[in-house]
Amino acid sequence: MSNERILLVEDDPNLGDILKEYLGVKGYEVTLCRDGEEGWASYKKEYFQLCILDVMMPKKDGFTLGKEIRKVEENIPIIYLTAKNLKEDVIQGFRIGADDYITKPFSMEELLLRIGAILRRTKARGERTALKTYSFGSFVLHYDTQQLEGPDGMHKLTSKENELLRLLAASMNETVSRSFALKQIWGDDSYFNARSMDVYLSKIRKLLKGDNGVQIVTLHGEGFKLVAN
Template sequence: MSKKVLVVEDEISIQRILQYDLMQSGFSVDLASDGEEGLQKALADEYDVMLLDVMLPKRDGFSVCKELRNRGNSIYIVILSARDDELDRVLGLDVGADDYMTKPFSSREVVSKVKAIIRRREVLSAGKGKSYLSYQRIRLDSSRFEVLIDDQVVDFTLKEYELLEFLIQHKGQALSRDVLLDRLWGFEYDGDTRIVDVHIFKIRDKLKPYGIKIKTIRGVGYMLEDEAND
């Protein structure tokens, strides 16, 4: 079955180019021309990736992203913006986006990013079956990409799940931002390491009520303590 991509973009020329090139690469593509239409389509169907413009009629991309996350929708969201502004980038990540691309971009860049996202998800899924990874009160269900704490599901996006899983797999090791960026976003990512910091902040906020901490290693990056040393 072909992977499904939802393109939410009000510029018809960009919309059609992305649709054509994604379909040529074997993806199934749906289109939406305003934020409200994009939100309803994302809620009504299951997509692997959502390409979401910021400046949209009826409802802006940040609002759409926030609403989807509030409803527990874990679709992988790539924000598309004509403004290469750090505040916009951080805001997009803060409301739950997984990635960010700045216009102008070539459709080839977008297709390459979507392929990389799908590849990483398939690698995560390949051969895992029903298996768990545990750390303190956390249990990760790799068959469903779910985070359970005290056997209760806690809402994590796919990218947050990947990041937490990587930290647990390498507990007791100080992981640099560059390592996390390379392993979890891939060499195709053309942004800066701030995306790692924002995701760590969001994960910390979700773990805080349970007393689970991600340690900052000054000048290096982040680490989960080895349980033997807790």
């Protein structure tokens, strides 16, 4: 069994249910969402190894959702599903970073083979990489060097501070759930890891005091978000 987690966003209820059941039988853990907004909400709450996004969806289309996901994780594999066969759609999909593009109708076996090939390439490349810099207010996070540049100079961050601040900056002004952050950075959302994360959040808040327009807001029962005017 593979145990890889897949985010499937498909507004066709029949196809969505069939894909989820089929991939589940093949060993994948699949979260099925019916539109782009639901898909984005699920992405921020859980950790996924691959995303399968329908292009034409209500509320938020697959290309828009893919761009938002890319802001958080630059190299997470994305497969686009579409009923169209237009060259322009294919080009747009690959331009924004699609790993593959499948036109409906397609065989389940073909999709399964493509998923396997993409995940093998991802593992061969090693861990997915994030963007190198994030700007918010008067701060710039240099993710690759683990440094925070602000009004009072440059601060060296610990690896956990760096990862946590990157996660918040990538979802600027949007809520990041505690469970999602813990699973992304600590590997699980245990009580002890949650207490550890609170300590790191406190340290990051102190580093952000140089700009009154930037703050980390805690939303009890939901999570927290980085707010910048």
